[in-house]
Amino acid sequence: MLEIIEEHLKAISLVKIKTKEESESFRISYLGKKGILQALFSEFKTVKPEDKKATGAALNTLKKAAENALLIDISDTKINKNHNQEDYTRPGYSNLPGAQHPISLVRNEIVKIFERMGFVTTEGPEIEDDWHNFSALNFPLEHPARDMQDTFFLSKDPDWALRTHTSSVQVRTMEEQTPPIRIIAPGRVFRNEAISSRSHCVFHQVEGLYIDKGVSFADLKQTLLAFSKSFFGEKTEIRLRPSYFPFTEPSAEMDIWWGLENEVDHRMTKGTGWLEIMGCGMVDPAVLESCGIDSKEFTGFAFGMGIERIAMQRFQIPDIRAFYENDLRFLANFKGA
Numbered sequence: 001m002l003e004i005i006e007e008h009l010k011a012i013s014l015v016k017i018k019t020k021e022e023s024e025s026f027r028i029s030y031l032g033k034k035g036i037l038q039a040l041f042s043e044f045k046t047v048k049p050e051d052k053k054a055t056g057a058a059l060n061t062l063k064k065a066a067e068n069a070l071l072i073d074i075s076d077t078k079i080n081k082n083h084n085q086e087d088y089t090r091p092g093y094s095n096l097p098g099a100q101h102p103i104s105l106v107r108n109e110i111v112k113i114f115e116r117m118g119f120v121t122t123e124g125p126e127i128e129d130d131w132h133n134f135s136a137l138n139f140p141l142e143h144p145a146r147d148m149q150d151t152f153f154l155s156k157d158p159d160w161a162l163r164t165h166t167s168s169v170q171v172r173t174m175e176e177q178t179p180p181i182r183i184i185a186p187g188r189v190f191r192n193e194a195i196s197s198r199s200h201c202v203f204h205q206v207e208g209l210y211i212d213k214g215v216s217f218a219d220l221k222q223t224l225l226a227f228s229k230s231f232f233g234e235k236t237e238i239r240l241r242p243s244y245f246p247f248t249e250p251s252a253e254m255d256i257w258w259g260l261e262n263e264v265d266h267r268m269t270k271g272t273g274w275l276e277i278m279g280c281g282m283v284d285p286a287v288l289e290s291c292g293i294d295s296k297e298f299t300g301f302a303f304g305m306g307i308e309r310i311a312m313q314r315f316q317i318p319d320i321r322a323f324y325e326n327d328l329r330f331l332a333n334f335k336g337a
C-alpha cells in the first residue's frame with residue numbers, strides 16, 4: 001500500500017491545475033466521496049498493525065498534497081464578495097476606541113485642580129534609596145514607624161527599595177530647588193501587603209508640598225478645602241483629625257463629609273459618615289533641615305492621598321483589584337468619561 005501512496009504523491013506533484021473545472025475534477029477523483037483517498041482509507045483497515053504507523057503518516061501526507069494542489073479561488077469568498085460590491089452608501093466599519101483608565105481620569109482631575117492653584121507637577125523614581133524614602137523623612141533606623149509601610153526591599157548596598165509613598169519626591173524636590181516650592185507629585189507606589197478588595201501591593205498617590213516664608217496650618221486647611229470643593233462638589237465639608245506621620249508636625253488626617261445616606265457599602269465610612277481622603281501636616285523642621293532648607297526662615301505643608309480610594313468612591317467601585325485586571329468589560333465603562 002505504501003508503494004501506491006508514493007505513486008500518487010509523485011503524480012500529484014506533476015499535476016498542473018489551471019482552471020476551475022480541472023480543479024473540480026481533480027477534487028472529485030482524489031477527495032470525493034468515492035475518490036482515491038476514500039478507497040485508500042478503507043484499505044488502511046487491513047494494513048498489518050506493525051505497518052499502520054508509517055502507512056497512516058503517508059496517507060495523511062497524500063491527503064494534504066491533494067488539498068494543496070487544488071486551485072484556491074478567492075473570488076468566491078465572503079470578504080471578496082463584500083469588496084466587490086463597491087456600495088459606497090454602506091456604513092463604514094466601526095473601530096473600537098479605547099477609554100482612559102479610571103486611575104488616569106482621577107489623577108488628571110486632581111492634577112488639574114492643583115495646577116490651577118499654582119502647583120507644578122513633578123515626578124520621581126519608583127526605585128528609591130533609603131534616604132529619600134525614609135531617613136530624610138525623619139524615619140530613624142529601627143524606628144517602629146517604618147513598620148507602617150511594609151517595604152519591598154531590592155538590595156542592601158546600595159540600599160534600594162520600591163518606594164512606599166510619593167513623599168520621597170518631596171525630599172528630591174527640596175534638595176534640588178530653593179523655596180518658594182509648590183509641587184504635586186503623582187505616581188505609583190508599592191507595599192508588601194496582602195491583596196484584598198481594599199488594599200493592593202501596587203497603587204497610586206498624589207503628594208503635595210508647599211514651602212515658603214510664613215506658610216501656616218491655615219494655608220493647608222484652605223488649600224485642602226478648595227481642592228475638596230472643586231473635586232467633590234461645592235457643598236463638601238472637610239474635617240481634620242489629629243494623626244501622626246514622622247515627617248509632619250503637627251499631622252492630620254483629612255476626611256470629607258460623605259453622609260450616611262450615600263453609604264452603599266458599610267465599609268465606605270464605617271458608619272461614621274466621614275470618608276478618609278488623605279494625610280497631611282506641617283513639614284517637620286527636621287525634614288527641612290535634612291533637605292538643606294533653613295527651618296528658621298521657611299515653613300511648609302505637605303499632603304498625600306491615595307488615588308484608588310478616591311476613584312473607588314467616585315465610580316462606586318467596590319473592589320480595588322478591578323483596576324489591575326484589565327478586564328475590557330470593566331474598562332469600557334469609562335468611555336467618554
Ligand code: DAH
Nearest residue numbers: 165167279280281302303304
Ligand atoms: N506618605 C503618607 C502615606 O503614604 C501620606 C502622607 C501623609 C503624605 C502626610 C504627606 C503627609 O505628605 O504630610 O501614608
